[in-house]
Amino acid sequence: MAKEGAQRAEETEQMIEKEGGKEAAEGSAAGSLRAADTKEMRAVVLSAFGGLNKLRVSKKAMPEPQEGELKIRVKACGLNFIDLMVRQGNIDNPPKTPLVPGFECSGIVEALGDSVKGFEIGDRVMAFVNYNAWAEVVCTPVEFVYKIPDDMSFSEAAAFPMNFVTAYMMLFEVANLREGMSVLVHSAGGGVGQAVAQLCSTIPNVTVFGTASSFKHEAIKDSVTHLFDRNADYVQEIKRISTEGVDIVLDCLCGENTGKGLSLLKPLGTYILYGSSNMVTGETKSFFSFAKSWWQVEKVNPIKLYEENKVIAGFSLLNLLFKQNRGGLIKGVMDKLLNLYNNKKIKPVVDSLWALEEVKEAMQRIHDRGNIGKLILDVEKAPTPLMANDSTETSEAGEEEEDHEGDNENKERMPFIQ
Numbered sequence: 001m002a003k004e005g006a007q008r009a010e011e012t013e014q015m016i017e018k019e020g021g022k023e024a025a026e027g028s029a030a031g032s033l034r035a036a037d038t039k040e041m042r043a044v045v046l047s048a049f050g051g052l053n054k055l056r057v058s059k060k061a062m063p064e065p066q067e068g069e070l071k072i073r074v075k076a077c078g079l080n081f082i083d084l085m086v087r088q089g090n091i092d093n094p095p096k097t098p099l100v101p102g103f104e105c106s107g108i109v110e111a112l113g114d115s116v117k118g119f120e121i122g123d124r125v126m127a128f129v130n131y132n133a134w135a136e137v138v139c140t141p142v143e144f145v146y147k148i149p150d151d152m153s154f155s156e157a158a159a160f161p162m163n164f165v166t167a168y169m170m171l172f173e174v175a176n177l178r179e180g181m182s183v184l185v186h187s188a189g190g191g192v193g194q195a196v197a198q199l200c201s202t203i204p205n206v207t208v209f210g211t212a213s214s215f216k217h218e219a220i221k222d223s224v225t226h227l228f229d230r231n232a233d234y235v236q237e238i239k240r241i242s243t244e245g246v247d248i249v250l251d252c253l254c255g256e257n258t259g260k261g262l263s264l265l266k267p268l269g270t271y272i273l274y275g276s277s278n279m280v281t282g283e284t285k286s287f288f289s290f291a292k293s294w295w296q297v298e299k300v301n302p303i304k305l306y307e308e309n310k311v312i313a314g315f316s317l318l319n320l321l322f323k324q325n326r327g328g329l330i331k332g333v334m335d336k337l338l339n340l341y342n343n344k345k346i347k348p349v350v351d352s353l354w355a356l357e358e359v360k361e362a363m364q365r366i367h368d369r370g371n372i373g374k375l376i377l378d379v380e381k382a383p384t385p386l387m388a389n390d391s392t393e394t395s396e397a398g399e400e401e402e403d404h405e406g407d408n409e410n411k412e413r414m415p416f417i418q
Contacts, residue, residue: 189373249269359377
């Protein structure tokens with residue numbers, strides 16, 4: 001009897017161990033399923049404001065669309081000068097870090113949030129994003145998304161929204177460009193500069209004066225009427241050609257160029273400031289550069305503007321979209337721009353394609369003013385091996401070790417030119 005009871009106890013123990021092992025296995029499997037449910041993506045993360053070493057490609061949780069949003073599988077992202085200023089923290093009310101930079105992208109619609117109409121899964125689209133564009137997947141409100149024409153590539157689509165909407169709004173909505181007028185545009189070889197030149201060509205007899213680095217002149221000489229070196233005395237050069245000056249000045253530089261631009265305006269002319277790249281001199285934010293640029297800006301006297309019949313204005317597309325809720329206005333402008341594209345009147349200029357892991361080198365190219373047209377981050381592009389290890393990090397927070405000085409000097413900065 002005692003022997004039988006001992007045997008029964010042993011069998012019970014074995015059953016408990018077996019069931020416990022089964023439950024543990026089931027628990028482990030459930031945990032694996034939960035882990036699989038948490039999908040991840042690659043994204044460029046800015047861990048803190050500062051230099052290029054604050055950027056890393058990291059794994060982040062994949063977003064899902066909220067009501068009124070689309071989920072986009074990103075193919076290409078636009079890189080703009082404002083992204084350099086964001087990296088440095090050189091903007092008003094910068095967001096908290098860590099963050100994913102980038103304001104425009106193109107890709108394929110992967111999912112639709114509730115109440116979204118006019119789009120289907122699989123649509124090829126381009127979009128504005130309030131940060132977070134430099135990632136494999138983004139979610140953004142439907143009002144900021146536009147379908148891509150059949151013959152437009154993803155890289156061209158990523159180069160289209162910021163540059164052409166900015167150029168169009170300044171020329172036609174703010175300055176009222178008309179036949180026979182003249183325009184001065186700084187950084188004529190950049191993305192906005194080339195968009196301005198193309199849009200001016202759609203209006204008869206518009207004279208375009210442009211400034212750009214001398215090494216760009218051969219490549220862009222046919223896109224503008226008169227081209228000057230960015231370091232030359234362009235005021236005197238323009239006045240030799242047009243004694244009255246110009247009707248429109250588009251200034252992305254600021255600093256001393258503000259006073260020069262105002263001095264060049266004809267009566268009823270319009271000066272528009274849409275950037276302040278002169279404040280960016282080094283890799284990190286410089287109080288000296290900011291103070292110098294501010295000091296060089298001519299203090300505007302409203303009485304003088306009244307007496308000389310001149311207009312001074314500012315334009316920020318991102319503020320118009322994300323702070324001032326003018327998405328409907330921008331949608332109308334995009335419709336006009338896409339009509340011009342479909343009629344072969346305009347075409348985005350792509351400078352070069354870069355992998356996400358090559359973002360530091362791409363940013364350096366913009367900082368050096370080396371680009372002609374738009375730089376694009378190609379999400380599917382394989383990185384150059386020399387660059388990949390330096391910009392890849394698995395931490396979601398994007399923490400990284402400091403780069404050693406001179407590490408980037410010997411790196412190839414032109415992996416692919418369009």
